[in-house]
Amino acid sequence: MSAMNGSFQMLPTVDFCGLRVTRMIIGANPFGGYSHQNSQRDEVMRTFYSVPRILETWERAEAAGINTFITNNETPHVIQAVKEYLGGRGGGDGTLQWISQINGRTAPDMLTAISDAVKIGCKAIYFHGMRTDKLFEQQDAATLRTWCDHARSLGVPVGVAAHDPRVHLWVNSLDLVDFHAVCFFNCGSLHSGKGERFQLADVIAATEAIRTIKKPCIGYKIMGAGRIDARMAFEYAFTHIKSADVVNVGMHRGDKDNMVEENAAMVREILG
DSSP states (O other): OGGGSTTOOOOOEEEETTEEEESEEEOOHHHHTOOSSOHHHHHHHHHHOOHHHHHHHHHHHHHHTOOEEEEESOOHHHHHHHHHHHTSSSOSSOOOEEEEEEOOSSSSSHHHHHHHHHHHTOSEEEEOHHHHHHHHHHTOHHHHHHHHHHHHHTTOOEEEEESSHHHHHHHHHHTOOSEEEEESSOGGGGTTTSOOOOOTHHHHHHHHHHHHOOSOEEEEOTTTTTTSOHHHHHHHHHHHSOTTOEEEEOOOTTTOTTHHHHHHHHHHHHHO
């Protein structure tokens, strides 16, 4: 792997639920064509990110000093890349550790989806924001407890994503999860049929929730899906989240080939 060359230098890390995780994680929305911009942009990303190019991007992330990646558990070509990278039960040549976002749309049920991700080799899992949002609407703590208990029985930390900070505060009050993945923008509007909505005021509420929640947090969509300057987003995020929290950033190398290296350099500089 390219990460084994002499230039390798790990980004600053934190203890994240027993895992040593770099404060920037590389995400995967561009891999699956989830631009949160428009359908044309989605297609451009899907076309660019073949399995070999995803694998190359992870190798370059290793070389840039990142040690963790996040993907969903069901986009076919993305999960194929995960399997090739990890080589089955986490025994491949890749050195990045995988945190799996679990949706459960293509599995028979959520428990099966959790089990499948653990078999492939994930080190932690969290539930898709749309699924958590729905549990909040229904005030269904029992289902969340069942999902969390199953994940922990398989030996992995478990968390939730959500789009509305109120959802995270509700989950936090239940004390069921090990960590939270907090969206900087309340763009769950897409899942409720209201389209893409990115409003700067959302960022204030999101970061306030992150600081209120004592458990580790992953901040995501810190750049508003490409709407905000990268340096500005990193500086704001690291100033307004807790010192043990991390950010998850998707990177479309079709826009700039060295985006992974450039983002890693910014994070290293900002964190000193």
